[in-house]
Amino acid sequence: MSIPTDPVHPTTLYVCVTCRAEGDTSEVRAGRRLHDALAAELGGDPAVRIVPVECLSACRRPCAASLTAPNKWTYVYGDLPAESAAPVLVETARLYADAPDGLIPWKLRADAIKKGSVARVPPFALPGHTA
Numbered sequence: 001m002s003i004p005t006d007p008v009h010p011t012t013l014y015v016c017v018t019c020r021a022e023g024d025t026s027e028v029r030a031g032r033r034l035h036d037a038l039a040a041e042l043g044g045d046p047a048v049r050i051v052p053v054e055c056l057s058a059c060r061r062p063c064a065a066s067l068t069a070p071n072k073w074t075y076v077y078g079d080l081p082a083e084s085a086a087p088v089l090v091e092t093a094r095l096y097a098d099a100p101d102g103l104i105p106w107k108l109r110a111d112a113i114k115k116g117s118v119a120r121v122p123p124f125a126l127p128g129h130t131a
């Protein structure tokens, strides 16, 4: 049994659109603003699919986003400023897409990504399937 893949968009960037920055009373939540900035920054890059989600369980560290792909480690990041994180996160997504197992060498990671790491999750393996 194989894990389904999306050959057109093998890397998925989930962005929590319900994150609200502390003290921010803007009508459009910080997470939504980050999502929109990321979509613009990606500019339709076929290597990365961006998907809005409601909550990644990193609510105390807004904004939050996650990178995942079949047979790769999954990362969850937090503390991403809505107004400035998009270029860093897009660069990280492209490095992630290029990494066979999703592990980005530490020295290539931006400081915001090093400091904002919330969790990494091993590749999903179905019974009888090695990742």
Ligand code: FES
Pocket (backbone or CB within 6 Å): 016, 017, 018, 019, 020, 031, 054, 055, 056, 057, 058, 059, 060, 062, 064
């Ligand atoms: S509301 Fe964004 S992680 Fe929960």
